[in-house]
Amino acid sequence: MAEENEKDTLAGKATAKAAKAKKSSPKKGYARKATKAEAHAEAPAKASKAKPKKAKAEGLKATPIETRAAYLKKLLVNYKGMLPDNLLTQLEAKLSGATMEEAQVKKIVDETYKAYTKALIEPGEAAGTVAAQSVGEPGTQMTLRTFHYAGVRELNVTLGLPRLIEIVDARRIPSTPTMTVFLDDDHKGSLEKAKEVVTRIERIAVENVAKSIEYDMVNASFIVEVDEEIAQDKQLDAEFIAKSIVKLKIGKVEIEGNGIIITPEVTAQDKIKRLRERILTLRLKGIKSIKRVLIQKENEEYILHTDGSNLSEVLKIKGIDPNRVYTNNVSEIAEVLGIEAARAAIIKEAFQVLDQQGLDVDMRHVILIADLMTSTGRIRQIGRHGVSGEKSSVLARAAFEVTVKHLLDAAAHGEEDALEGVTENVIVGQPIPLGTGIVELFMRFSNQKEAE
Amino acid sequence: MVKFEILKHELVPQFEILKKEEIEALRHTYGIKKEDLPWIRRSDPVCKEIGAKPGDVLKITRKSPVAEQSVGYRYCVPG
Numbered sequence: 001m002a003e004e005n006e007k008d009t010l011a012g013k014a015t016a017k018a019a020k021a022k023k024s025s026p027k028k029g030y031a032r033k034a035t036k037a038e039a040h041a042e043a044p045a046k047a048s049k050a051k052p053k054k055a056k057a058e059g060l061k062a063t064p065i066e067t068r069a070a071y072l073k074k075l076l077v078n079y080k081g082m083l084p085d086n087l088l089t090q091l092e093a094k095l096s097g098a099t100m101e102e103a104q105v106k107k108i109v110d111e112t113y114k115a116y117t118k119a120l121i122e123p124g125e126a127a128g129t130v131a132a133q134s135v136g137e138p139g140t141q142m143t144l145r146t147f148h149y150a151g152v153r154e155l156n157v158t159l160g161l162p163r164l165i166e167i168v169d170a171r172r173i174p175s176t177p178t179m180t181v182f183l184d185d186d187h188k189g190s191l192e193k194a195k196e197v198v199t200r201i202e203r204i205a206v207e208n209v210a211k212s213i214e215y216d217m218v219n220a221s222f223i224v225e226v227d228e229e230i231a232q233d234k235q236l237d238a239e240f241i242a243k244s245i246v247k248l249k250i251g252k253v254e255i256e257g258n259g260i261i262i263t264p265e266v267t268a269q270d271k272i273k274r275l276r277e278r279i280l281t282l283r284l285k286g287i288k289s290i291k292r293v294l295i296q297k298e299n300e301e302y303i304l305h306t307d308g309s310n311l312s313e314v315l316k317i318k319g320i321d322p323n324r325v326y327t328n329n330v331s332e333i334a335e336v337l338g339i340e341a342a343r344a345a346i347i348k349e350a351f352q353v354l355d356q357q358g359l360d361v362d363m364r365h366v367i368l369i370a371d372l373m374t375s376t377g378r379i380r381q382i383g384r385h386g387v388s389g390e391k392s393s394v395l396a397r398a399a400f401e402v403t404v405k406h407l408l409d410a411a412a413h414g415e416e417d418a419l420e421g422v423t424e425n426v427i428v429g430q431p432i433p434l435g436t437g438i439v440e441l442f443m444r445f446s447n448q449k450e451a452e
Numbered sequence: 453m454v455k456f457e458i459l460k461h462e463l464v465p466q467f468e469i470l471k472k473e474e475i476e477a478l479r480h481t482y483g484i485k486k487e488d489l490p491w492i493r494r495s496d497p498v499c500k501e502i503g504a505k506p507g508d509v510l511k512i513t514r515k516s517p518v519a520e521q522s523v524g525y526r527y528c529v530p531g
Binding site for chain 1: 464
């Protein structure tokens, strides 16, 4: 994955760069400060904790808190954009309460900045390879663990390795699509109102409310017996169902007590079978492909979890909070909310899987993968039909999968390989363009002549 | 019902179309061409919403779980 990383995601790399820095800066800061002064026993942001003690020990005069706070604010504004926001907030939080002189405060901030810049990824570092290894190795542990996780709620959602593969493969539809629907202020407080929204979302077909459906050979008609209890629970009646069936335009529809009699115009055996299917799957209410909705109470509000996903339709439902609707179907998010939302969803989903398995993978690796997958503006899978399969180098592609096919095709088309990536150069036995190997020297002959 | 605005969804970050000078400055700081940035399609729901055209560069301010806030860019391409 290293070379895709180099060529595809400059900005992605920049993100990873910054990301990595944040991750390691506390450690590096620790190492250097420890050598400088024992008092700096903690990470730069936390250094303030240790610092006051030192200040007191040396008997330094403290400036009034207000002026110090103001000074700190002014100082930190200068670093806006140079240091990540979370470091700035941490610095402000920790330093504003500290008893020390302005010069000392400045020193701490300067040191933090130095540690930060030092911790940034260096040009030529194999960020992609590191990310691949960091996700891959814990992945091998996942195989040994559970495949499917039977949730506490009746809803069964694919987790673990199968789910991770699904995300990285950018499957159009996940094996267990599910949505989390939050309700708006009017509806989230009461179970009654939540149930009201459920009836709007949950898909109810004839098969869900029918006790039985039989074909009467003598009269050439279907008899659908409605289960009244269920129908009432779903706020439906025979009349409504009959009206819906009429819309199918298959023949005469009559109501007889609890039964609905449908006399189709066609009588051919094979067509009757298909008609039966059509009647059974006819949607009476709710949203297509949302099979079941569960209500759950979380933090004083009712939340709906669905079996099945249909983002664009759910967004139109009254009573939900459209800004917080979530689905685990990433391609649906890309379609409705755009590629950036999809990027966020990939990160969220992949990290959630790793986290649930108790694997401590740094989020920045996952972010890099998500950046790579979305770098063309569409979701691309990592495997053969995506990132790895679209490498420009023939040798790199051949090294990945179906070696002979790639070599044969390349030969037939007279492809050339510029030997720019890592894999190609490993194959031909040259130094690889990574680390110091990424630097190339050129000589400017014109200048040389001038010098002579 | 009020029309749902995708830009207000919690998964969608802040978008901003860069001005010519800003693009120039960006190219200079990173030493790259516009096309080297990650792309965003013109047909992307966000592009339609903010009216970005191919050739535009979008500045994206994301809420990041690791850095509170992070800035990224995307280059608008046809398709």
